[in-house]
Amino acid sequence: MSSRLAGTALCRHLSHVPVPHLPALRPTASSALLHRCSAAQAQRAGLWPPSRFSPPRRASTLSDPAQDGGKDQKAGTAGKVPPGEGGAEQKAVVSYWGVPPSRVSKEDGSEWRWTCFRPWDTYQADLSIDLQKHHAPTTILDKLALYTVKALRWPTDIFFQRRYACRAMMLETVAAVPGMVGGVLLHLKSLRRFDHSGGWIKALLEEAENERMHLMTFMEVAQPRWYERALVVAVQGVFFNAYFVGYLLSPKFAHRVVGYLEEEAIHSYTEFLKDIDSGAIQDTPAPAIALDYWRLPQGSTLRDVVAVVRADEAHHRDVNHFASDVHYQGLELKTTPAPLGYH
Ligand SMILES: [Fe+2]
Numbered sequence: 001m002s003s004r005l006a007g008t009a010l011c012r013h014l015s016h017v018p019v020p021h022l023p024a025l026r027p028t029a030s031s032a033l034l035h036r037c038s039a040a041q042a043q044r045a046g047l048w049p050p051s052r053f054s055p056p057r058r059a060s061t062l063s064d065p066a067q068d069g070g071k072d073q074k075a076g077t078a079g080k081v082p083p084g085e086g087g088a089e090q091k092a093v094v095s096y097w098g099v100p101p102s103r104v105s106k107e108d109g110s111e112w113r114w115t116c117f118r119p120w121d122t123y124q125a126d127l128s129i130d131l132q133k134h135h136a137p138t139t140i141l142d143k144l145a146l147y148t149v150k151a152l153r154w155p156t157d158i159f160f161q162r163r164y165a166c167r168a169m170m171l172e173t174v175a176a177v178p179g180m181v182g183g184v185l186l187h188l189k190s191l192r193r194f195d196h197s198g199g200w201i202k203a204l205l206e207e208a209e210n211e212r213m214h215l216m217t218f219m220e221v222a223q224p225r226w227y228e229r230a231l232v233v234a235v236q237g238v239f240f241n242a243y244f245v246g247y248l249l250s251p252k253f254a255h256r257v258v259g260y261l262e263e264e265a266i267h268s269y270t271e272f273l274k275d276i277d278s279g280a281i282q283d284t285p286a287p288a289i290a291l292d293y294w295r296l297p298q299g300s301t302l303r304d305v306v307a308v309v310r311a312d313e314a315h316h317r318d319v320n321h322f323a324s325d326v327h328y329q330g331l332e333l334k335t336t337p338a339p340l341g342y343h
């Protein structure tokens, strides 16, 4: 039986089986099933709570013209939606190929406003993590990794000095690279060897995504100037390729470098906090994106954001030193379960 037939059969089965209430916002087997069922089937099965999901095909090519006031709609075209809270008229692509727009509601029923992350990606940072931990280099390779990072800090200090918001924003454009490179290389290795990865692909991609969210957050605090954007392009071109080659040659060295980079990041964010506490940097209200991503309480400030970002960096430090240690023991990463969801 094909998966589509199986899905349809299951939908029919569910249509007369009481289905427990869906947990709020988290994608489950039930919510995945929704994508396989038609709206009508899902409604019969009680799986289509309009308070959590927007009507899937309103104004799409598959909608009933009578329901939509006979408006002529075409697939993949932009349809006008009612003015938003700001009063400005918005245009939204309502459907491509019959795929319903991905819209999610918050627990209070209001629409989830972020498309770059979803409620199930959010978390509360563990601020109790030890920020002082340092991996003492013992091998030549470790010392090379440490001195490489120290050498990279020197031009960074000169360029940014104590402009920490700008510094953080720029450094996050680099910090988000290693996890993606490592994840991609492990992914390809898994395919080549017909073998699993022990969860490390996901763990490294989680790190890359988390770092990118740091960038999205600091973009709300500081805007890069044209020459800073140019610098990012140049640095990314060099760093991506260098890390790619470095990871191919020695993953234990590559992870150790990132471990030390994260230690430096903790130091930078600690200095950032000192400047906020001293008044050198104004402690402005936290950006809305940060409130939702880290589930921060209303009234949180930039200081709270920097504190949770610093905690994230400490977790990245641990993950990368851990990965390097696994390699140092002559093992492959897949032999040790990855610390998934380690925040
Ligand atoms: Fe970061």
Ligand SMILES: [Fe+2]
Pocket (backbone or CB within 6 Å): 175, 211, 262, 265, 312, 313, 316, 317
């Ligand atoms: Fe990090």
